[in-house]
Amino acid sequence: MRTTLLLTGLAGLGILAIGSASAEVIGQVSTKFKWMGPNDKIVVEVFQDPDIPGVACYLSRAKTGGISGAVGVAEDTSDASLACRQVGPVTIPEHIAKGKEDGEDVFKKRTSLLTKTMQVVRFYDAPRNTLVYLNYSDRIIEGSPKNAISVVVVRPWAGAGN
Numbered sequence: 001m002r003t004t005l006l007l008t009g010l011a012g013l014g015i016l017a018i019g020s021a022s023a024e025v026i027g028q029v030s031t032k033f034k035w036m037g038p039n040d041k042i043v044v045e046v047f048q049d050p051d052i053p054g055v056a057c058y059l060s061r062a063k064t065g066g067i068s069g070a071v072g073v074a075e076d077t078s079d080a081s082l083a084c085r086q087v088g089p090v091t092i093p094e095h096i097a098k099g100k101e102d103g104e105d106v107f108k109k110r111t112s113l114l115t116k117t118m119q120v121v122r123f124y125d126a127p128r129n130t131l132v133y134l135n136y137s138d139r140i141i142e143g144s145p146k147n148a149i150s151v152v153v154v155r156p157w158a159g160a161g162n
Contacts, residue, residue, distance in 0.1 A: 023047040023059070023107065031062075040064055047107050049122065049131075051096060054088035055152055057107065057120060057133055078137035078144035080118060089157035092131075096124050106133070115140045129154045 023045035032040035041063045049055040061080040095101055107120040116139045123132040131154065136147040 023109070026058070028063070047120075049084075049106050051093060051101070051106070051122075052090060052131065054086055054090040054157070055084060055131060056087045057082060057084040057150065059107070059120065059135065061109075061118060078118070078146040080135050080137075080146070080148055082120065082133060082135040082148040082150045084131070084133045084150040084152050086152050086155060086157070090152075090154045092124065092129075092154065096122075097126060099124060099126070125151075 024047070026044040026046055028041045028043045030041055042060055043063045044058060044060045046056055046058050049057065059080060059082050102123045103121050105119050106122045109118050110116070116137060118135065118137045120133055120135045123134070124130075125132055131152040133150045133152070134147060135149070137144045
């Protein structure tokens with residue numbers, strides 16, 4: 001019995017490690033005081049599009065505090081905001097330009113112990129040379145209609161030889 005519980009706990013931690021995102025925390029603010037454990041927060045993070053250097057996305061999201069938040073078992077709400085910008089020269093790879101990766105994940109973060117994730121997916125609008133980023137949450141059984149969108153119009157970058 002103890003071995004089964006230990007293996008289940010380790011598997012849960014493994015899932016958390018797999019679901020962790022490579023985003024840099026820019027800052028955070030407290031939104032609700034908690035007597036025990038950390039306060040509820042809004043966290044601002046930045047991540048680069050892994051396939052398109054020169055694009056950075058800033059994501060603000062709710063983070064649940066308290067004891068359950070401190071030990072990693074709380075479920076964060078689906079509230080989030082997204083702003084993506086061109087921060088350097090951008091070249092659209094051919095597989096993206098052809099639309100073969102429309103809707104592919106560029107960022108994913110687990111927002112509950114097992115069942116809920118927040119993700120950002122990318123689409124390419126070729127006629128307007130624009131990258132479209134969509135943020136949403138999903139759950140194994142039911143997702144949330146809450147979403148955010150940001151667009152990056154790809155422009156020549158000064159000094160990049162474009």
